[in-house]
Amino acid sequence: MRIGELAHKSGLTTSKIRFYERIGLLKAVDRRSNGYRTYSSQAVTILGLITTAQRAGFTLDEIRALLPSDLTRWDHATLMDALTRKIADIEALQARLTQSRVHLLRLIEDIQARPDDMDCAANAHRVLTNMLAEHPEALDVTSDDIRLLDATDRRQSVSSGRRKKTASR
Amino acid sequence: MRIGELAHKSGLTTSKIRFYERIGLLKAVDRRSNGYRTYSSQAVTILGLITTAQRAGFTLDEIRALLPSDLTRWDHATLMDALTRKIADIEALQARLTQSRVHLLRLIEDIQARPDDMDCAANAHRVLTNMLAEHPEALDVTSDDIRLLDATDRRQSVSSGRRKKTASR
DNA sequence: GCTAACGTTGAACATAAGTTCAACGTCAAG
DNA sequence: CTTGACGTTGAACTTATGTTCAACGTTAGC
Numbered sequence: 001m002r003i004g005e006l007a008h009k010s011g012l013t014t015s016k017i018r019f020y021e022r023i024g025l026l027k028a029v030d031r032r033s034n035g036y037r038t039y040s041s042q043a044v045t046i047l048g049l050i051t052t053a054q055r056a057g058f059t060l061d062e063i064r065a066l067l068p069s070d071l072t073r074w075d076h077a078t079l080m081d082a083l084t085r086k087i088a089d090i091e092a093l094q095a096r097l098t099q100s101r102v103h104l105l106r107l108i109e110d111i112q113a114r115p116d117d118m119d120c121a122a123n124a125h126r127v128l129t130n131m132l133a134e135h136p137e138a139l140d141v142t143s144d145d146i147r148l149l150d151a152t153d154r155r156q157s158v159s160s161g162r163r164k165k166t167a168s169r
Numbered sequence: 170m171r172i173g174e175l176a177h178k179s180g181l182t183t184s185k186i187r188f189y190e191r192i193g194l195l196k197a198v199d200r201r202s203n204g205y206r207t208y209s210s211q212a213v214t215i216l217g218l219i220t221t222a223q224r225a226g227f228t229l230d231e232i233r234a235l236l237p238s239d240l241t242r243w244d245h246a247t248l249m250d251a252l253t254r255k256i257a258d259i260e261a262l263q264a265r266l267t268q269s270r271v272h273l274l275r276l277i278e279d280i281q282a283r284p285d286d287m288d289c290a291a292n293a294h295r296v297l298t299n300m301l302a303e304h305p306e307a308l309d310v311t312s313d314d315i316r317l318l319d320a321t322d323r324r325q326s327v328s329s330g331r332r333k334k335t336a337s338r
Numbered sequence: 339g340c341t342a343a344c345g346t347t348g349a350a351c352a353t354a355a356g357t358t359c360a361a362c363g364t365c366a367a368g
Numbered sequence: 369c370t371t372g373a374c375g376t377t378g379a380a381c382t383t384a385t386g387t388t389c390a391a392c393g394t395t396a397g398c
Contacts, residue, residue, distance in 0.1 A: 002374080002375075003374090003375075004375080013356090013357080014374095015356070015358080016355085016356065016357085018376095019356055019357085020356095034363080034364060034365085034375080034376095035363075035364085035375075035376060035377095036364080036374090036375055036376080048301045049297065049300075052301065056269055056273055057269060059354075060354075060355070060356095061354090071293060071294075071297065072289070072290035072291075072293045072294065073289075073293075074289075074293055076280075076289070079280075080277065083273055083276060083277050084277070087270055087273050087274065087277075090266050090269055090270045093266060094263060094266050094270075097259050097262060097263050097266070098263070100224065100225050100226060100259055101259045101260065101263075103225060104225055104252055104255060105256065107252060108249065108252050108253070108256075111248075111249065120241070120242075120243075120245070121241035121242070122241075124240060124241045124242070124243050125240075125241060128214065128218065128240060131218075132214065132217045132218070132221070171344080171345075172344090172345075173344065173345080182387080183344095184386070184387055184388080185386065185387085187346095187347095188385075188386055188387085192385090203345080203346095203395085204345075204346060204347095204394085205344090205345055205346080205394080206345085206346090228385095229384075229385075230384090339398100340398085341396100341398090342396090342397090343394100343395085343396090343397105344393105344394080344395080344396100345392100345393075345394070346391100346392075346394095347390100347391090347392085347393100348389100348391105349388100349390095350387100350388085350390105351386105351387080351389095352385100352386085352387075352388095353383105353384095353385095353386100354383100354384105355382100355383105356381105356382085356383105357381080357382075358379100358380085359378105359379085359380080360377100360378100360379095360380105361376100361378105362375100362377085363374100363375075363376065363377100364373100364374080364375070364376095365373090365374080365375095366371105366372095366373090366374105367372095368369100368370090368371085
């Protein structure tokens with residue numbers, strides 16, 4: 001079959017198929033005398049496999065490293081290893097997303113917890129201070145800086161509890 | 170303070186800080202007569218805020234849209250809306266990661282479940298058939314999802330799996 | 339006055355996964 | 369023989385988030 005039919009059968013665009021060939025991902029391609037590419041029905045399977053692997057979180061580079069030229073000759077050990085590591089990656093990512101989500105939820109709560117007697121500006125400052133104090137990892141916010149931040153508006157800064165301390169530098 | 174000190178205090182590189190300024194994200198900058206940038210301590214806060222928001226899955230574009238020039242004057246409604254939607258995004262992504270993880274686990278099981286009397290080639294074919302049969306329809310991963318992913322981790326794409334029949338064993 | 343550390347700029351480069359385009363070739367039908 | 373659908377190529381473009389580089393200016397200390 002020619003590229004248009006393969007595109008139709010695989011649900012991919014012709015440009016994507018040609019791109020996969022260009023980067024050495026799809027080698028199951030022949031040429032007719034007129035220069036046209038021809039594919040066997042195996043190509044549909046391979047493209048389906050690539051798409052599936054991509055959805056499972058593999059990059060095209062990873063897929064290329066795993067995909068054998070002969071679909072019946074997989075590198076069993078390498079494949080299982082890659083699958084296992086990908087699962088670990090996913091789990092790590094899930095943990096981070098959970099953290100992110102909790103952080104956002106806490107932020108929403110914190111914003112809504114504005115004391116009745118506090119104006120918006122002061123509340124913004126309170127929330128901001130809490131938030132930055134909560135995530136000192138990347139930020140070299142010294143306690144001096146926190147105090148400096150507080151100093152820009154001396155209203156009450158109701159802490160929602162946990163305020164981590166940063167190492168001074 | 171000059172850019173070097175700001176970089177040090179914020180934990181970012183000077184090139185990143187200049188980049189943020191270039192794209193209109195960091196407007197809190199003045200110039201001395203010699204052309205040097207100078208920053209107030211507010212800039213540290215703003216950069217911390219940007220970093221935190223990025224970790225929570227916001228793009229720089231989104232952050233720019235939300236970040237007020239005056240840190241005490243937030244658009245409350247817009248902000249809360251953005252936070253709420255970002256949480257929903259995260260939850261959707263988590264659901265898909267779970268699907269992806271389950272799919273990979275099932276694939277590993279399936280590969281290991283090779284009948285004693287089946288050779289590797291036939292097993293490869295069996296597993297492949299099962300797997301492709303499991304993904305009959307294309308489920309799109311939007312660029313939005315990818316971006317949220319990238320924000321928390323460097324490059325791991327995502328999938329969603331569809332339930333299936335357990336075929337020829 | 340020299341040197342080192344710091345600052346400035348615009349432009350190019352990097353990544354991943356493609357898309358788009360112009361200019362051209364092939365082929366079947368009318 | 370013309371038209372339209374399909375195919376070919378290489379190069380440039382895309383998005384997001386920066387980094388790197390060359391060439392140059394500024395400043396503090398010796």
